[in-house]
Amino acid sequence: MAEKKTGIDQALIRDLANILNETDLTEIEVEQDALRIRVSRAGMPMMAMPQMAYQAQPAPVAVAPVIAAEPVRNLANAVTAPMVGTVYLSPAPGSRPFIEVGSIVKEGQTLLIIEAMKTMNQIPAPRSGKVVEILTEDSRPVEYGEALVIIE
Template sequence: MKVQEIRELIKLVDQSSIDEFVYEEDGAKIQMKKRAGVTYVQQEPVSVQPAASLQPAAAQAAAPKEQAAVEKASTEAAQEKAETSNTDSALHKITSPMVGTFYQSPSPDADPYVKVGSKVQKNTVVCIIEAMKLFNEIEAEVDGEIVEVLVKDGQLVEYGQPLFLVKTE
């Protein structure tokens, strides 16, 4: 099976509603699993106030202060999240086009293709992904500087998994 056919299979499985796919041919086996869908449940805070006659006067005076502190903390958290997402959005993620093994260099005794601080161009090879005994060179896709290497040499990577963060020029 050719790499392009594998990529097409990955895209089809990714776009479908199936969670797992297995294909066997001539002793070769391809198995794909989607990450289990995570369901997020957001619960709205419910404020239950006891009757005013049951609350001491000091507690009644403190309640608005506590509410203001909670609102301030949630506003600060939202601002921090926005700042983090702004810095992340300024960085380009080089992602894995396939499932395979990540290699930083062309051979075990060679220097890595790139490291943090390396300048890259669109056609600069940044790593190799080995899939089914085929070594596929992965290019940077953008001009910029490597800010972070997100995977370790020899690590198994998934389709679409971020490999590098690049500060674009």
């Protein structure tokens, strides 16, 4: 029989908080079986309003973004996803990735591929520079506007 997890998956919460930061969303919610996690962050200060909603089911866990000892990312130099799809970091399974952290790229050079509606779309570098961070993983779904790579 499957063993039931006790406690909250802190790695999942950190991942959700990172998604909030990378995509400029203010809230994200994930539900799996009987567990529902909602991560939100405060936007501009607003007048506080008491919440009067009560639920018969267990209340979702609201967690502020986790502050870790990670360097602050400068997303001003990020290459973002121009479409929703699945990202691939190499031209074929098992082959060498298009780029790695530290790679020097030229404007127009293919950084990665996003598959959308069974079409492989090469995503070119918008400018020349050095790849300082890759913010996605191979074969992972991406959203429109999601930061994928940082080029400085």
